[in-house]
Amino acid sequence: MEQQNGFYRLSWLQRIGFGSGDLAQNLIYQTICMYLLIFYTNVYGLEPAQAAFMFLVVRVVDVLWDPLVGTYVDKHNPRMGKYRSYLVLAGIPLTGFAVLCFWNGFAPSLVYAYATYVGLSMLYTLINVPYGALNASLTRDTNEITILTSVRMFLANVGGLAVAYGIPKIVSALSPDGQIHSQASAGAWFTTMAIYALAGLLLLFFCFSQSKERVVMDVSETANVKVSDLWVEFRRNRPLRVLAFFFVTAFAMMAVGNAAGSYYMIYNIHGTSDQMANFMALGSIPAFIFMPMVPAIKKAVGKRGMFNIFLSVAIVGMAALYAISMIPALHDEIWLIYIAQFVKSTGVIVATGYMWALVPEVISYGEYTHGKRISGIVNALTGIFYKAGMALGGVVPGLVLAYVGFDQTNEHVQSAMAEQGILWLVCIIPALLLALAMFIISKYELTDEVIDNINREIEARNK
Numbered sequence: 216m217e218q219q220n221g222f223y224r225l226s227w228l229q230r231i232g233f234g235s236g237d238l239a240q241n242l243i244y245q246t247i248c249m250y251l252l253i254f255y256t257n258v259y260g261l262e263p264a265q266a267a268f269m270f271l272v273v274r275v276v277d278v279l280w281d282p283l284v285g286t287y288v289d290k291h292n293p294r295m296g297k298y299r300s301y302l303v304l305a306g307i308p309l310t311g312f313a314v315l316c317f318w319n320g321f322a323p324s325l326v327y328a329y330a331t332y333v334g335l336s337m338l339y340t341l342i343n344v345p346y347g348a349l350n351a352s353l354t355r356d357t358n359e360i361t362i363l364t365s366v367r368m369f370l371a372n373v374g375g376l377a378v379a380y381g382i383p384k385i386v387s388a389l390s391p392d393g394q395i396h397s398q399a400s401a402g403a404w405f406t407t408m409a410i411y412a413l414a415g416l417l418l419l420f421f422c423f424s425q426s427k428e429r430v431v432m433d434v435s436e437t438a439n440v441k442v443s444d445l446w447v448e449f450r451r452n453r454p455l456r457v458l459a460f461f462f463v464t465a466f467a468m469m470a471v472g473n474a475a476g477s478y479y480m481i482y483n484i485h486g487t488s489d490q491m492a493n494f495m496a497l498g499s500i501p502a503f504i505f506m507p508m509v510p511a512i513k514k515a516v517g518k519r520g521m522f523n524i525f526l527s528v529a530i531v532g533m534a535a536l537y538a539i540s541m542i543p544a545l546h547d548e549i550w551l552i553y554i555a556q557f558v559k560s561t562g563v564i565v566a567t568g569y570m571w572a573l574v575p576e577v578i579s580y581g582e583y584t585h586g587k588r589i590s591g592i593v594n595a596l597t598g599i600f601y602k603a604g605m606a607l608g609g610v611v612p613g614l615v616l617a618y619v620g621f622d623q624t625n626e627h628v629q630s631a632m633a634e635q636g637i638l639w640l641v642c643i644i645p646a647l648l649l650a651l652a653m654f655i656i657s658k659y660e661l662t663d664e665v666i667d668n669i670n671r672e673i674e675a676r677n678k
Contacts, residue, residue: 223354223429225363232425233353234366236302236346239418241374242411243313244339250382251316251332258401260323269329273336277602280337284344285595298345298352299426305341306419310412312338317408319401342419344595351575352428355670357663358510361572365509368568372502379495382407448581449596455577457659458570459600461652465567466604468648471611472563473498475640478616482629483637484546494556501561506568513569518663519656522566526653529562530646537642566652573659576666583669612640 225233255266293300312335321327350363386395389403449455476498480491505512513521535555539545546552578593619636622629629637661669 223356224359225353229353229425229427230363230366231370232422233350233363234370235418235425236349236422237367238370238374239306239415239422240339240343240346241371242377242415242418243309245375245378246382246408246411247313247316247335249378254317254404255328258322258398258404259319259328260398261325261328265325269325269332272329273333274602274605276333277336277340278599280340281344281595281598281602284340285593285598288345288348295423296426296428298349298428299423301342301345302419302423302426305338306416309335309338309342310416313412313415314405314409317404319398319405322401340598344598346422347571347574347597348578348593349426349428351578353426354429355575355579355674357572357576357666357670358514360575361510361513361569364569364572365506367571368564369502369506372499372506372564375499376496378411379499380492382411385410448593451585452577452581452593454573454580454659454661455593455596457655458573458577459596461570461655461659462597462600463604463607464648464652464655465570466601467607467611468604468645468652469563469567470605470607471640471648472645475612475637478637479540479641483540483634483641484549484552486549490549493553497553497556498560499564501557502564502568505561505565509565509569512565518569518573519659521569522656523653525562525565526649526656527562529559529566530649532556532559532562533642533646533649535559537638540638540642563649570656573661576661579666579670579673580661583673611644615640615644 252266252270255261255269261269288298288301291297293304295303312331315331316335350360350367353363354360383395385407386400386403387393389406390397390400391403392399394400395403449459476495480486480494484490486494509521516524532555536552536559539548539551539555574593574597581593615636616633619633620630621633621636
């Protein structure tokens with residue numbers, strides 16, 4: 216009876232298949248986030264200011280493009296599936312654009328760089344928005360969605376690690392001079408991106424094959440969906456507003472901390488390249504330990520309790536990292552820094568990973584209150600807000616470094632003020648954003664009991 220009412224249980228193959236979609240996207244998009252800038256400036260030959268302005272333009276295009284994609288996805292029903300079809304239809308050209316972004320055949324043409332990067336970003340959205348809506352179409356079961364989210368975040372972090380460690384090693388191995396930031400490495404970048412993009416495409420096909428859409432609105436009920444519904448939904452769906460502002464603060468926090476990590480290890484700790492790699496890896500490793508435990512943790516303490524616990528853990532880790540960094544004698548005790556980073560990352564990964572499980576809930580709430588299950592619109596909204604957070608997080612580090620007088624010409628030593636500014640970026644500003652995120656998420660009112668009752672009432676109404 217539960218299965219018939221939309222509360223479907225999925226097999227582990229289906230869960231892994233769904234999560235492989237995020238692994239695929241991370242193999243491509245994390246490579247863009249981590250390495251496209253250094254490719255553009257050092258290999259392709261763009262000026263840093265040109266590349267920075269291009270990144271800003273792409274974010275503006277995203278803000279305009281996301282609601283259009285969300286509206287289109289909700290209004291249309293491709294033959295291969297309402298949401299999963301885009302994994303294939305957009306995945307094939309995405310693979311091509313990803314490889315072309317790392318080709319220097321027209322270097323240093325700014326027109327070519329814009330065409331390929333904007334094209335890639337638009338295709339990524341054409342996959343990411345329907346993929347975000349896909350889990351809400353697989354089942355209404357909140358426990359099942361929690362498991363799906365845990366598997367998805369686990370595999371997403373696998374992709375992040377594969378990019379962080381694998382890309383530099385493969386590029387340096389294929390490059391004639393063993394470097395990743397020289398013009399001689401251009402061919403190595405092209406080959407490496409081709410490998411990762413092809414792997415991503417195969418994973419998208421696997422995700423497509425294992426995703427069965429069961430909870431979708433009838434065609435007649437979504438035929439009149441329009442772009443303005445995005446703002447209408449935002450205004451009348453209070454849980455969605457809470458989640459949207461949580462996304463802004465959470466992604467701003469992550470963007471600020473991630474951008475500052477390498478500066479911290481170079482200038483504050485004076486660590487080796489291996490130590491920096493270990494420090495950065497600890498930003499993902501807790502996912503493999505704790506994300507599989509999320510369903511049990513949530514069952515024990517509830518979703519609000521879980522957010523409070525892990526956001527607090529993250530703040531404690533940041534405070535410990537700050538305290539250790541303020542005592543120069545402890546800088547040689549690298550294990551203390553690793554522990555603090557591990558604690559901080561544990562809190563961040565669990566809290567920000569589980570927030571994706573709330574998206575299907577606000578979709579169901581919208582369906583319950585006004586009869587429209589506009590998953591694409593809701594995921595476009597969350598996409599706008601997390602990109603706004605990332606844009607904010609991308610601007611703050613540059614402003615802070617400029618304010619404290621950071622000297623980019625000095626490869627080893629910075630002033631005391633500059634070192635303190637880097638500490639603000641690694642510890643203080645992210646901790647303040649986490650405290651704000653904790654306050655925001657405390658206003659989220661959809662408990663498991665409430666959302667289960669809502670889903671049952673929707674199913675009964677649909678009968």
